[in-house]
Amino acid sequence: MRKHKNMLTPGRYVGIPDEEDDGVPFEEKMAKLTAELVQQMQQGEALDARIRENLARVGFTLPEASG
Numbered sequence: 001m002r003k004h005k006n007m008l009t010p011g012r013y014v015g016i017p018d019e020e021d022d023g024v025p026f027e028e029k030m031a032k033l034t035a036e037l038v039q040q041m042q043q044g045e046a047l048d049a050r051i052r053e054n055l056a057r058v059g060f061t062l063p064e065a066s067g
Contacts, residue, residue, distance in 0.1 A: 022029075052062055 055062060
């Protein structure tokens, strides 16, 4: 700890591995990731709607989300 001047930051004691290049261009990777995100968000909206419907069946309602 003395060689690090009593710093308690984990990065000083634990090595950070080098990032490996997967060979996929950034634009291609982002296009794939954003398409996947859109799909997951759509699934989330569908699940939210089902939850609201099921709660309504048992007499509960949720306020609409503000955003």
